[in-house]
Amino acid sequence: MxxxxxxxxxxxxxxxxxxxxxxxxxxxxxxxxxxxxxxxxxxxxxxxxxxxxxxxxxxxxxxxxxxxxxxxxxxxxxxxRGHGAEWRSILEWLSWEANRIGFSAPNLRFSSLWEPQPPDVLAYLRKRVLADLQTLDEALSRTEFLLPSGPTIADISCSAYLFWLSQTGFAEADYPHIERWLGLLRALPxxxxxxxxxxxxxxxxxx
Missing domain, CATH: 3.40.30.10 (Glutaredoxin)
Known part of the structure; x- marks a missing residue:
């Protein structure tokens, strides 16, 4: 490959x-x-x-x-890929990521680091990131990873840009369940x- x-x-x-x-x-x-x-x-x-x-x-x-x-x-x-019955949930998380945190976090990061945007655009992006982090943190309050069976491509997809979260002006420590989850992913061989x-x-x- x-x-x-x-x-x-x-x-x-x-x-x-x-x-x-x-x-x-x-x-x-x-x-x-x-x-x-x-x-x-x-x-x-x-x-x-x-x-x-x-x-x-x-x-x-x-x-x-x-x-x-x-x-x-x-x-x-x-x-x-999780258990067979989890594939539908994995697809839901992949679709959520593409429309939500996979849009908001990278665009806010890009605006913060490389291409400054007008204040109203930045405010919009920060509002989106805030909502997405709250959704993710709440979901992770109920389970160790996004699916009960353990880490899947849903976790890989949803976490990717969050290893740069500090570059968006948000802190992992403000989202304890996300912080714990990212720590588990960092610990994977x-x-x-x-x-x-x-x-x-x-x-x-x-x-």
Missing amino acids: LLYGSTDSGHSYKVRFFLLLSGTSHSYQWIDLGTPRSERLAAFVAASKFGEVPVLIDDGIAHCQSNAILMHLAQRTNAF GWMHPDEAMRPAPLAAGT
Whole structure:
């Protein structure tokens, strides 16, 4: 397998996170998102349907969009897919993540670090992040991970950008159930912080 991803891309990190935790053999190719799309690595341009990272090449087939890739990997490897009866809940969490915290947290982080936005836009994004963190914290007050069976791709997806939570102006300590949950994920064998996992220098799987 070959993963195309980039620094600061939590969506790329979701896939790298899965591959590292599951011990799936793969190589990682860093893509410079600051380079115009037409000037990026030709193989990546050909594989990336939407011109975005992540892209996973598996048996010669290009898979795009992070949550779709997680679903493919869970089904292919039988890792982090929960019990059979939990698949519907996993899909619900993946859909929630895409529309909620996977939208609000990265956009607030981007606005805070790289592209300042007008005060009303920042206020809107902070309100969204606040609501999403409250929803997630409340859900985690009832269970160790998002699903009763243990960590799944739902946890991988929903947590990815939260390892950078402090960069949005929010603190893990203000959400005790999220803080506990992120600590459990950090303790899983193979976990790497996204700054390390997505750095430009190619890494051997599992290092």
